[in-house]
Structures are given as structure tokens and as C-alpha cells.
Amino acid sequence: MAVLPKTINFYMDSWLENAGIIGLTRILDVEDYEINDDQLIVKTTVFKTINNSFFQYFINTYGQYTHYYKIISWLPKIIAIEKLGFDKYTFQDYQACVKWFNNNVRYFIKTSSYKQMRPLAHSEIPIEEYLENATNLFKKLSKNKWQDKNVNLKKELTVLFGELKKIVQYFANDTNKRYFLAKSLGYRYINKGWNGISFLNNQSKIVNLYQDYQEYFVQPVIDFLSENHEKAKIKCTTCGRKMRSNEKIGYSFLNGMGYDYRKRNSNGYKFNSDQFLCPICRLMYSAVPAGFTYNLKGNHGFFVNQTGYNLNNLYNANNNFLEVLTESFEGANKVSPWYGFYEVFKKEFNKSKQNMFVNVQIVNRKNEQYHFNIISEVAANVLRKAEKQRSDGQEKITILDVLNNAFIFEYQGVESFMIFDEVIMRILNQTNMNNLVNKLLFLKILNRRGVYITPMQILDIVELNTILFNEMDVTKLDIKILSKVYGDGKKFAQKYKLNPDKEKILIYQLLQALKIQNQKKTMNLLLSCYLRQQESIPNEFMQKMENKEEFKQLVYAFITGLISGKKEGKVDEK
Incomplete structure (x- = not known):
């Protein structure tokens, strides 16, 4: 039997290879590998125990x-x-x-x-x-x-x-x-990265999943390294290693990647696929589920693809993310990976005072699909300023923190529509939150059941929206003005105690006018509202008429104050 090399190397490349490499670092003991710039050097002695280490990682991380x-x-x-x-x-x-x-x-x-x-x-x-x-x-x-x-x-x-x-x-x-x-964690987490082969193949005849993993992923690597491939003609698409035809496998076992060339050979050039993996890369890809960090249900996973081809940076970013999220799991059923991402962002910012996450790729797998976000400089600046902005004068709670417990039950086809997730996604995509604020205010005046968000939290979203507009140079609005206008709306509701039906009609008309971007109608509604009470309209509205977006944020803040002027039940934090 040929002697195996002492080590094998894995090199950083796309997000998929990087996720597999991070997965290997989590599966293996620290003494079994070495990080050197953009490569992971793994001792081949791990082949004796890697099947146990693979499952033990998921048991230790998610088993409880x-x-x-x-x-x-x-x-x-x-x-x-x-x-x-x-x-x-x-x-x-x-x-x-x-x-x-x-x-x-x-x-x-x-x-x-x-x-x-x-x-x-x-x-x-x-x-x-x-x-x-x-x-x-x-x-x-x-x-x-x-x-x-x-x-x-x-x-x-x-x-x-x-x-x-x-x-x-x-x-x-x-x-x-x-x-x-x-077995339980295989169905809950491992099958989010790959499926249909080894112990995740329903037709597998091997009952012992540890043995199945060893025979399918590990033993082929041992055999591959034991043989000479100088005359082999097929090359691995990922690493370029030569291999024989009986050693190749396609990408189709990876969820969302490739196709089964044995069933769909028409997808290949001239009906022949040239996209094949060697056993070593197949082993690396088996660790992709370990490279992602998942929520409690296992239906939402994250991977932070740190740029710069520095494996240590990639390693630290994802392990910080894993640590933050798993710490948040205790007693919390609705912990979102987006919350974990924001906590890591805050941690890194407070440590370096720089935007370390600019141009970093965030890969998140949700609803059986991969979604990709690049953190632009604008998005990073919004998150940085949001981290500094405290909510309602509280010292330790930021305007993003308070949104973590806000959600709508059974909304837009999901059991719990998480407001925090929606806001973070819009910041990363540089998409304004006007329609979100409009919907939330509309749901509040309808008294729809299952809307667990307070007017103060809606004001926080308006403030975040304004920060985003300011960063995109659309507006130059001081968010302190929003709090003042919010107070004006609250005082108006408390002082004049409008008829509940008339108040709903007024708010509905204002929201409709904002939605269709009819600034003139919005202003007329506000003027008539104050004139009936023989009061002067707040100067802020008149001063910001020239900038439609600034005016719109002020009106949203005012409406939020109107709603807040009524008696509010406590938000259910269950």
C-alpha cells in the first residue's frame, strides 16, 4: 500500500469552497490543521477519525x-x-x-x-x-x-x-x-448543504451513518492519495487534480449547484459534462453545512465571505458570528441570523472603529435558496451610525436593537414576519423603507391582530430610513427633528382627542397621499387638520417642502406620533 502524504492543502476561492474550508476548521481539532495565508493545510492522519468529528461538530453546536x-x-x-x-x-x-x-x-x-x-x-x-x-x-x-x-x-x-x-x-x-x-441533525442542518448521497440517500444500504460517511467521503480520498494519477486525463474542476473516470463525481449533490449529468446529459456541451470533482474536493464540500451558521430551526443559514484571501480573517469573522448567534439561542425561539450578523458588525466596529465589513459578501440560505448581499460602503455607514444612535434616550439599546422583538404573526406567507430582518435587508440592498413604514402604520390603525410593534419602534424605522437617505445624498435631514415632529403628533392626538373614526380616516388619507407621492394633498390634509383646531402647523413641514423625501419622513414621524397618542397595549414579547 502506498504511503499517504503527510498533509493535503485546500485553497480559498469562491464562497462555496470557502464555506467548505471553514467547515473543515470547525470539524477538525486545532492540532490537525494549519492556516497559512489563503490555504488550509490538513494532516492526513485525520482520516482515521474525521467521520466521528464531522457529526460531533453538529452535536456539540446544535444538539442541545x-x-x-x-x-x-x-x-x-x-x-x-x-x-x-x-x-x-x-x-x-x-x-x-x-x-x-x-x-x-x-x-x-x-x-x-x-x-x-x-x-x-x-x-x-x-x-x-x-x-x-x-x-x-x-x-x-x-x-x-x-x-x-x-x-x-x-x-x-x-x-x-x-x-x-x-x-x-x-x-x-x-x-x-x-x-x-x-441522524436528527442530518435532517435538520446537514441536508441544507448537500443531499441525496451517503447517509442522506434514502436508498443507502448502510444503516450506520458514521460508516456511511467514512466509506463515501473519506475512504475514496485515502485510495486517491495512494495511487499515481500521472496518466489520468480528467481534471477536477475545483482544484485541477488529475483523476480517473471511476473517481469522478458531479456537483449535483450540492444543493443549488450543478446538475445530474447522468440524467441530464443534454445540459453538457455536446451532451458531455466536463464538470467533475475529485474525492478530495468532495470531502471539502461535505463540510459546507458546517461552514454555515444556522438558526434554531435550521431553515436559515449564514456564511460571511470575507474578502482579501486571508483565511484567518475568514475564520474569525465566521466564528464570531457562530458564537454570537448560538449565545442568543438560549431561551429565544425567534433569533435571526441577521441579528447575529448585526451583533458581529457592532463588535468589529467597536474593536477597530473602522468599516471592516465594507465589500464583504454575505451568503444566506433561506427557503432552500441561496441569497447574496455585498455590504456597500453606504450600508456599512448606515449600520455604523445606527449603532451610535440610541433608542428613546436609552444608554445601551440602539435603534436597531429594539426592533429585534418586533414581528407580525402570519404575514406575507410566513409564520413570523421579522421586522429586524426586513430592515437589515433593505439597508444592505440600499432600498428605502417607505412602503414598509406605510404598511406598518396602516396595520396599526386597522388594529390587526398579531402586529407586535410599537409606534416608538416604527419611529426607529423612520430614523433608520432617514439615515439611509442621508448616506445616499438624497436628504440632509437631522434625525433629531423626527423626534420633535413625532412629539407634535403625539401632543396633537392627546390634546384634541379626535373622534376615533375621524382620526383613522385622517391617518388613512395621509398614508394614501404619501403612497402615491402626492405632496400637495398631504400638505392640505395637515393644514386642514391644524386649522380646524385654530393652530399653526409646525414649521418643520413648511421648511422641508422643497425636498420630497425629507417632507415624507416628517409626515411619517407625525403619523406615528398620532398613533402613539392613543392608549397602547404592551407588545407581546413571547
Whole structure:
């Protein structure tokens, strides 16, 4: 058998190769690789354990946020309750236990992850018997029994918790955790980068996914490095290494990349594809899912493609992003990767006081598609100024921070329409927020259910919009004026207490006039509004008539103040 080289090199290139390289650094131990300018140098000794390291990364990073971890996290609680002897155990405690069992244990045993890995996870242990016993015991412990003093609840709870402890101990076993979690996370995170091959191929005959990864991705690299390819005629499209025809594979296993040349050969030049990967590059691309940073649901992933061909910079930017986002996961179901991006931006700016993210490419995968953004100098300046601008005089909260808990339930085809995401996207794309502000104000006057945003938060969006316009040299408006006009609107609503229907009609007319960019009609509405009360219109409107965008932002601030003058319920932060 030929001796393998001590190391293999991976070079920075496009965002896809870079994501694979960052994925390898996260999978491997620090002592197993070296970073040198634009290349990653990996020791070939890792081939003995890389299949374990691959899955262990996902388990360590995302495992604790799964239903599986919610099962095993109850072990200390079960033991503590048993020690107390159920003396202080209430019906409410029991209901919480039933909910945990149904939402996690019963949920997990119905998943394909459980069914497929069960033969490998101590199949000799009769876990199905434990589950059936616990289910029957739960059914017997009805509410009537808790109220019947003749029933020995303590005895029945002792038997129930004995079964529950056996179930949780089974799942908490290291071997079982290794298989169940790896399979679950494969469906939740790994398949976002690639699919249809190895352990993600439904037709695979290898049950052990660790073995499957080793045989499909790792062993071909060992074989490839062991052989001489001087006379080989096919070249890898990514790295240029020569290979034989039996060693090649297409790009189609990567989501959104390439096509299956065996099924669609008409897509190739003269019906022949020349886009092939060598086993080494295939191994690198298998790490792409690890290079991305995902949200809790795994449906939105981010990769920061730092320019400059400096692997250390790329490494630091993405690891900072991963650290910030995973720290935010604790107790938060709606944490967005865009929030993680902004936190990293703030961190880098406060550290260097420079726009380190200018011209950096942001790759985000959402709804099974890749989306790309380049952070322009304008966008970076807006984010930098937004970081300095505090919300409502608060010292530690910026005008972007306060938007993180604002969302609309079931809006535009999504369960939770995150306002923070929408605002960040518009800043990066240098798209104004006029229609967003218009929609939000319109939804507020309609009292639509599920709109969790306050007038003060809408004012923050208007301020951000003005900062964006100022950076694009469209306006030169001091955002402090917006707060003053917002106050004027609030005072007007509180002082004159308009008829609710008339107030809605006024706001609706103002929003419609702004939407169709009818400045004359907007001004007439404002004038008539103040003239009816024998008041002078605020000077700011008259002074900014010449600049349509400046005038528009002032009117939005005024309308927001009008709405804020009414009694507002608290924003639900759940």
C-alpha cells in the first residue's frame, strides 16, 4: 500500500469552497490543521477519525436545541422528584410532566431518526416496553384520581417515574445519543448543504451513518492519495487534480449547484459534462453545512465571505458570528441570523472603529435558496451610525436593537414576519423603507391582530430610513427633528382627542397621499387638520417642502406620533 502524504492543502476561492474550508476548521481539532495565508493545510492522519468529528461538530453546536435534548434534560428532575418522595408533587407538576412526555418523548419516537437508528442504539434494551408502560400509566392517572383521597397516588407515581427514568436513561446513553442526534441533525442542518448521497440517500444500504460517511467521503480520498494519477486525463474542476473516470463525481449533490449529468446529459456541451470533482474536493464540500451558521430551526443559514484571501480573517469573522448567534439561542425561539450578523458588525466596529465589513459578501440560505448581499460602503455607514444612535434616550439599546422583538404573526406567507430582518435587508440592498413604514402604520390603525410593534419602534424605522437617505445624498435631514415632529403628533392626538373614526380616516388619507407621492394633498390634509383646531402647523413641514423625501419622513414621524397618542397595549414579547 502506498504511503499517504503527510498533509493535503485546500485553497480559498469562491464562497462555496470557502464555506467548505471553514467547515473543515470547525470539524477538525486545532492540532490537525494549519492556516497559512489563503490555504488550509490538513494532516492526513485525520482520516482515521474525521467521520466521528464531522457529526460531533453538529452535536456539540446544535444538539442541545433538539427534542432529543429536551428528553434527556429531565433526568436530574426525575431523580430529584423521586428523592423527595412525591410529598410536594402537585397536579400542576404532573401536567407539566405529561406535556413534556407528549411533546418530546412521544414526538421523537415517531420520527424517522428514531426508527432508522433504533437497531444500532442498544436494540437489546426493551425501550418500546418502557414507553408502552409509561403511556398506560399516564392514562390511568386521570384528574379524578388526584381528587380521590382513597387512591394511593404516591404508589402510582413511583411506578410511573420508575418507567420514565428507564426511558430517559436509555436516551441519555452515550452510544444512543451518538446515533440519534447525528441522524436528527442530518435532517435538520446537514441536508441544507448537500443531499441525496451517503447517509442522506434514502436508498443507502448502510444503516450506520458514521460508516456511511467514512466509506463515501473519506475512504475514496485515502485510495486517491495512494495511487499515481500521472496518466489520468480528467481534471477536477475545483482544484485541477488529475483523476480517473471511476473517481469522478458531479456537483449535483450540492444543493443549488450543478446538475445530474447522468440524467441530464443534454445540459453538457455536446451532451458531455466536463464538470467533475475529485474525492478530495468532495470531502471539502461535505463540510459546507458546517461552514454555515444556522438558526434554531435550521431553515436559515449564514456564511460571511470575507474578502482579501486571508483565511484567518475568514475564520474569525465566521466564528464570531457562530458564537454570537448560538449565545442568543438560549431561551429565544425567534433569533435571526441577521441579528447575529448585526451583533458581529457592532463588535468589529467597536474593536477597530473602522468599516471592516465594507465589500464583504454575505451568503444566506433561506427557503432552500441561496441569497447574496455585498455590504456597500453606504450600508456599512448606515449600520455604523445606527449603532451610535440610541433608542428613546436609552444608554445601551440602539435603534436597531429594539426592533429585534418586533414581528407580525402570519404575514406575507410566513409564520413570523421579522421586522429586524426586513430592515437589515433593505439597508444592505440600499432600498428605502417607505412602503414598509406605510404598511406598518396602516396595520396599526386597522388594529390587526398579531402586529407586535410599537409606534416608538416604527419611529426607529423612520430614523433608520432617514439615515439611509442621508448616506445616499438624497436628504440632509437631522434625525433629531423626527423626534420633535413625532412629539407634535403625539401632543396633537392627546390634546384634541379626535373622534376615533375621524382620526383613522385622517391617518388613512395621509398614508394614501404619501403612497402615491402626492405632496400637495398631504400638505392640505395637515393644514386642514391644524386649522380646524385654530393652530399653526409646525414649521418643520413648511421648511422641508422643497425636498420630497425629507417632507415624507416628517409626515411619517407625525403619523406615528398620532398613533402613539392613543392608549397602547404592551407588545407581546413571547
